[in-house]
Amino acid sequence: MNIIEMKNIKKNYPLGETVVNALRGIDLSVEEGAFISIVGPSGSGKTTLLNLIGCIDSPTEGSVKIGGEDITMLDDTTLTNIRLFKVGFIFQTFNLIPVLNLLENVEFPLLLMKEHKLTKEEIRDRAKKCIEEVGLKEYIDHRPAELSGGQRQRVAIARALVTRPQIVLADEPTANLDSETGAAILTLMKKLNKTENTTFIFSTHDPDVLQYATEVVKIRDGLIIDKTESSKYLKQNGAKTKSGAAKAQSPVKRRK
Amino acid sequence: MNLIIKIAWRNIMRHRGKSLVVGIILFLGATVMTIGNGVVSAMEKGLKENIMNRFTGQLVIMSDKQEQDNVIFTPLGTDVEIITGFDKIKKILSTQDYIDKYLPVGKGLTLILNDNSDVGYALVLGVKFEDYQKMFKNNIKLVEGKLLGNDDRGILVTSGSRKRQYDEQDFWLQPEGVPLNDKNLGPEALANKKNLDVRNSIVMMGTSSENTTMDIKMDVTGIVKYSYLDEFWKNFNIMDIESFREVFNYVTSTDVVTQVPKEKQKLLERDNFDSLFGESVVEKVDTGKKDYDVSKLIGKRVIRKKVNVDSGAYNLIFVKLKDSDAIDKSAKKLNTTFKAAGAGVRAVPWKKAIGQLGDIAMIMRGATIGFVMLIFFVAIIIIMNTLSMAAMERVSEIGMMRAVGAQKSFIAGMFFAETTIISFVFGGAGIIAGAVIVAILNSLNITAENHILQLLFGGDVFKPALDAVDILIGVIELTLVTVLAVVYPLMVARRITPLDAIMRD
Numbered sequence: 001m002n003i004i005e006m007k008n009i010k011k012n013y014p015l016g017e018t019v020v021n022a023l024r025g026i027d028l029s030v031e032e033g034a035f036i037s038i039v040g041p042s043g044s045g046k047t048t049l050l051n052l053i054g055c056i057d058s059p060t061e062g063s064v065k066i067g068g069e070d071i072t073m074l075d076d077t078t079l080t081n082i083r084l085f086k087v088g089f090i091f092q093t094f095n096l097i098p099v100l101n102l103l104e105n106v107e108f109p110l111l112l113m114k115e116h117k118l119t120k121e122e123i124r125d126r127a128k129k130c131i132e133e134v135g136l137k138e139y140i141d142h143r144p145a146e147l148s149g150g151q152r153q154r155v156a157i158a159r160a161l162v163t164r165p166q167i168v169l170a171d172e173p174t175a176n177l178d179s180e181t182g183a184a185i186l187t188l189m190k191k192l193n194k195t196e197n198t199t200f201i202f203s204t205h206d207p208d209v210l211q212y213a214t215e216v217v218k219i220r221d222g223l224i225i226d227k228t229e230s231s232k233y234l235k236q237n238g239a240k241t242k243s244g245a246a247k248a249q250s251p252v253k254r255r256k
Numbered sequence: 257m258n259l260i261i262k263i264a265w266r267n268i269m270r271h272r273g274k275s276l277v278v279g280i281i282l283f284l285g286a287t288v289m290t291i292g293n294g295v296v297s298a299m300e301k302g303l304k305e306n307i308m309n310r311f312t313g314q315l316v317i318m319s320d321k322q323e324q325d326n327v328i329f330t331p332l333g334t335d336v337e338i339i340t341g342f343d344k345i346k347k348i349l350s351t352q353d354y355i356d357k358y359l360p361v362g363k364g365l366t367l368i369l370n371d372n373s374d375v376g377y378a379l380v381l382g383v384k385f386e387d388y389q390k391m392f393k394n395n396i397k398l399v400e401g402k403l404l405g406n407d408d409r410g411i412l413v414t415s416g417s418r419k420r421q422y423d424e425q426d427f428w429l430q431p432e433g434v435p436l437n438d439k440n441l442g443p444e445a446l447a448n449k450k451n452l453d454v455r456n457s458i459v460m461m462g463t464s465s466e467n468t469t470m471d472i473k474m475d476v477t478g479i480v481k482y483s484y485l486d487e488f489w490k491n492f493n494i495m496d497i498e499s500f501r502e503v504f505n506y507v508t509s510t511d512v513v514t515q516v517p518k519e520k521q522k523l524l525e526r527d528n529f530d531s532l533f534g535e536s537v538v539e540k541v542d543t544g545k546k547d548y549d550v551s552k553l554i555g556k557r558v559i560r561k562k563v564n565v566d567s568g569a570y571n572l573i574f575v576k577l578k579d580s581d582a583i584d585k586s587a588k589k590l591n592t593t594f595k596a597a598g599a600g601v602r603a604v605p606w607k608k609a610i611g612q613l614g615d616i617a618m619i620m621r622g623a624t625i626g627f628v629m630l631i632f633f634v635a636i637i638i639i640m641n642t643l644s645m646a647a648m649e650r651v652s653e654i655g656m657m658r659a660v661g662a663q664k665s666f667i668a669g670m671f672f673a674e675t676t677i678i679s680f681v682f683g684g685a686g687i688i689a690g691a692v693i694v695a696i697l698n699s700l701n702i703t704a705e706n707h708i709l710q711l712l713f714g715g716d717v718f719k720p721a722l723d724a725v726d727i728l729i730g731v732i733e734l735t736l737v738t739v740l741a742v743v744y745p746l747m748v749a750r751r752i753t754p755l756d757a758i759m760r761d
Contacts, residue, residue, distance in 0.1 A: 051754075056755055056758070057755050076664065077663060080658065081661070083660065083754075085661070091659075091758065095652060095653075095655075095656035095757065097263065097656070098270065098653065099267055099269075099270050100262075108259075108657075109661050112660075112662055159660065160660075163661075
């Protein structure tokens with residue numbers, strides 16, 4: 001069953017007097033429980049594609065269906081609820097609430113989920129478990145400003161996973177993590193993917209991350225140019241895993 | 257809700273600088289507003305106490321023929337219509353259970369005739385003096401001489417009128433047998449003390465556009481002063497009602513019959529006064545003539561023409577109600593009764609009756625309220641701007657919250673909670689500070705030096721005061737400011753989307 005279906009998606013952004021065609025007609029179907037990596041050069045439209053799937057942005061043309069429901073005509077409240085209940089988002093930058101500590105940041109989406117009627121204890125337990133899984137148990141009372149970049153990214157991952165969403169979208173999720181932590185996070189994601197049948201879609205350049213993906217979607221100039229199995233893609237592109245050379249291609253690093 | 261308050265509180269602490277700016281503005285605004293409320297409240301209470309309770313009562317009854325409601329401070333020379341049929345009105349007033357007491361008065365402008373200078377003038381109230389004092393809390397204080405009894409004849413001249421009379425007509429009024437008191441003499445009179453033209457009586461002639469009037473010589477019984485707002489009331493001299501009626505010729509055929517023996521009535525009707533008295537005790541004079549010589553009239557009684565009015569004629573009736581807050585309601589009720597009975601009078605609330613004084617008070621009050629509002633308007637703009645800037649600086653945080661599932665209402669609630677907490681803490685402190693300042697000002701007994709300040713103070717002494725209602729009004733105003741100041745920043749914050757956060761990053 002397809003949890004995501006995108007048909008003829010176009011997305012244009014006005015830029016001064018010109019228009020940028022970020023996506024120029026994308027068709028994409030994602031099966032429930034998939035573990036997909038989106039690759040492509042900077043500016044190819046990866047983030048825009050993730051934003052559309054995550055109900056953060058709306059297409060200029062085309063339809064996006066999440067769990068069979070067309071989201072392009074939904075109002076803001078409904079879209080927000082989809083983000084809360086169905087989608088977990090991991091941003092390139094950490095985007096934590098600066099005034100809340102680590103535990104409270106992870107609890108935050110659960111506290112917004114009034115419909116689930118979770119008790120305070122349940123919320124706390126679930127958040128603590130997620131924090132433990134990302135290896136930050138000892139930093140539970142720390143504020144974001146007291147954590148390193150990698151630690152903050154792990155908090156953001158824990159926050160995205162704590163609601164047990166149907167879909168987790170991640171924009172360069174391990175870009176700021178060391179290889180050991182990155183591997184641990186990906187193992188956790190993979191575990192959730194298998195046990196909870198959570199669908200994972202993430203953009204990356206990291207061959208270490210690509211290894212975990214079942215499929216790789218290659219995007220360029222706003223169009224999908226290839227959709228293939230991960231192992232095949234890695235073989236075709238001759239990417240080296242666990243090498244500094246591959247990581248040096250990371251768009252995050254390039255921006256720096 | 258707990259989450260919103262938790263985040264709001266921590267954001268306040270995190271952005272201490274901005275919170276402090278907003279807080280200080282709210283503190284100052286609330287302080288000024290509270291003091292302003294205290295002043296306005298004092299003015300209102302002062303005017304009520306000093307005018308309503310001490311001069312007019314809550315309602316002023318006047319003739320239906322009276323065109324203007326403003327009967328107290330009428331332009332010079334404008335008559336207040338005569339109330340006829342007082343007996344009938346008295347019966348009505350006595351049977352109204354909401355009326356506490358009432359006092360009929362005569363009110364008019366008299367000319368002060370003099371033999372060596374221009375004609376002066378004086379406003380007079382004709383009353384039964386003891387009743388007047390009972391009605392208005394002994395509002396009139398004796399300066400020199402003695403006060404009037406209900407049956408006494410004479411005039412009580414105010415200190416202010418005496419001084420003005422001296423400035424205009426060069427004679428100094430002094431009750432008979434009372435030595436000059438240097439303290440009460442003005443600087444000019446004191447300098448001229450040796451040559452001072454001291455008089456114990458004045459010749460007064462009522463002015464009227466309707467009927468002819470009389471000139472009578474009045475003994476100055478006492479020099480008096482109003483307890484409060486003397487600067488405003490000092491032109492109103494008090495005389496006994498009988499003399500008042502004589503001055504304004506509010507006498508009837510019956511009165512004339514009473515005064516003049518029957519056998520002489522025919523002679524009176526024939527206008528043959530000299531033949532009646534045999535000497536020029538009574539003269540018929542046409543004051544309109546150019547060669548009218550006042551000096552001939554001094555000390556003489558002049559009857560011109562009788563006016564056809566009922567006995568017991570008055571110009572106004574001051575009414576005090578049992579419930580001083582039910583003015584409009586009582587006026588309406590009383591007017592319905594008057595109309596049904598064909599009494600020919602109407603009841604008017606005191607504020608309308610005092611005319612321009614009420615208007616000035618209203619303007620002063622409006623100006624004070626306007627000043628407070630201006631401060632709040634400025635506060636609203638500054639707070640609005642500060643909060644809007646804060647919202648724009650927190651796009652990443654707000655956008656992320658929205659991305660992970662926070663509704664717009666959550667963001668709005670968070671912003672509103674932040675502003676409300678600041679408003680409650682600093683605004684509350686401002687109200688308390690204002691109340692303390694009001695209490696201090698109250699204890700200082702600052703006296704008013706001029707008319708405008710007297711009006712602003714609502715009396716001679718500045719006594720700002722706050723009661724529970726004023727505090728409640730302050731809290732409501734503060735809430736209003738908070739709500740108005742937060743509306744625009746709220747809209748800005750609500751409009752922030754997750755995409756804005758991503759774009760910014």
